[in-house]
Amino acid sequence: MNTAVAQKVQVPDIAAQVTYAMRVMGIAPIPRNYELFYEAYIGSNPKLTRELAALGSKASQEELDEIGTQYFGHHHGATAIDGVHSKIVGELEGLLRLLKQEQTSLESYNKLLDETYGRITGKNAASVDIIKNVIGVLTQATGDTISQGKEMVENVAQKSIEMDNVRKELDEYKRIANTDSLTQLSNRRAFDDKLSAIYNSSMAHNVTALILADIDHFKKINDTYGHPVGDKILASVGSLIRANVRKDILVARTGGEEFAMIVEGNTEEEAMAIAERIRIALEHTPFKNSKTGVNYGPITISLGFCMASWADGPGELYSKADIALYCAKNGGRNRTMAFEDGMKKDFAKSWLIYRK
Incomplete structure (x- = not known):
């Protein structure tokens, strides 16, 4: 999610723009190609963006796979x-x-x-x-x-x-x-598999929550201190999230500065408590360069969650959790919000665009 976006008209249709760019370049619309162009679009890795742009409109699948192997280990x-x-x-x-x-x-x-x-x-x-x-x-x-x-x-x-x-x-x-190379958390592929399996059991999804999290003003961090610092902050935030939840909770980096957690066996109140524990822990964690003394903080995070019992399938569950996350962002950031039926729904991303 772009942290600077607050109005519906300002929200880019990422799926449409990525798909359009691939079509213009004559790129096959297969999942691994989509992942490359999505990462290039959100600007999480400028070097990847430059290498894709350098291929021009004559990129072969072999050249794309070489870049994919370099930046995404699961390609090979x-x-x-x-x-x-x-x-x-x-x-x-x-x-x-x-x-x-x-x-x-x-x-x-x-x-x-x-x-x-x-x-x-x-x-x-x-x-x-x-x-x-x-x-x-x-x-x-x-x-x-x-x-x-x-x-x-x-x-x-x-x-x-x-x-x-x-x-x-x-x-x-x-x-x-199934591992994100930067944070060593689960990656989008592992997250998708786990999310798809939630509704395989009619009992399990009654006490399962999907929590989505997004680092606040992360683009500003990258623009101010550079992407190497941004990558270190991403890795630190990932480690902090992992350290503040049970081992059986799947924690994934799902793209850019976004993270996701699939929490099983907990009520709505307990899911809220887990999200808040992460938010407060990050809020009180200093981010400072020990050599130069530069203070990168404060670093905060916004979270939104939805119980699986509030949705009819993985796509709707993802959409509702993303709506809650957007409302947390739009409501001032550095907060956790649970999905409610009255929340604005026009800006939610579809989980289906990420399916591998």
Whole structure:
């Protein structure tokens, strides 16, 4: 949300402008391209904006993906995950080969037992020498089968270790793909997945809240002190939010200076208390350069929230929480507001424009 906006007529239609720019440049309207142009539009990373502009109207998808890989780690997540998937397939194929070998070994042993039984019960099987010979064959076959069984157990155990390592590797790729590189919080992708799942349970959404937060006057901070300082403040604010909520609460940086929290298992009053705890903690946190003595503060944040039970789906929930956030901004900033039906609705962004 642009913190300087207060009137409806001044609110830019970000989705329309981003989509128009992509269409003019002939860029495919796919989610990862939209993310690049959205970040460039809101000006959160001037270097990214300059690199996109330098491509002109002839940008190829390969060039866009190179920029995406540089600024958004999750752009190469699919390739990495595909590689891990291939490893898993390879390990499973190896395990199946081991099991087939064991099956073949057991089938051969069973066949030998059948033949031996036939010899013993045959009419000419009275000879002691034949009995001794059969016992010797069975002893050797049994020993070989036991040995093969031990080897099988060891091989399967090794395969299990290798597959567990591949699983851990896959988990790490997923963590990277769902993490904002600047703040180390969850990113928009992880937030979207969690928000979409809220309404999967008719019970859970009765005690679930969506809290949206936006740093006050952040554009002024960037313009006054520069984007490197702005990035440090973003990271510090993200750390402060994370430190003031439970570990099970998803905290995400959803774009620019915006953050979101999905709070499960709490009432409206408790959600308000969580938001206020964050706001007050930030209000009392000094932001000062220890080397130069420059004071960047005070840094404050505005928050708006909506209970999931007040909306019919994730899109409406996001819209109502954003309306509450806007009203907190328009009402003087550095405050928390819960959604109310009488709030003005014309300026709310649609969550759907962010879906990946």
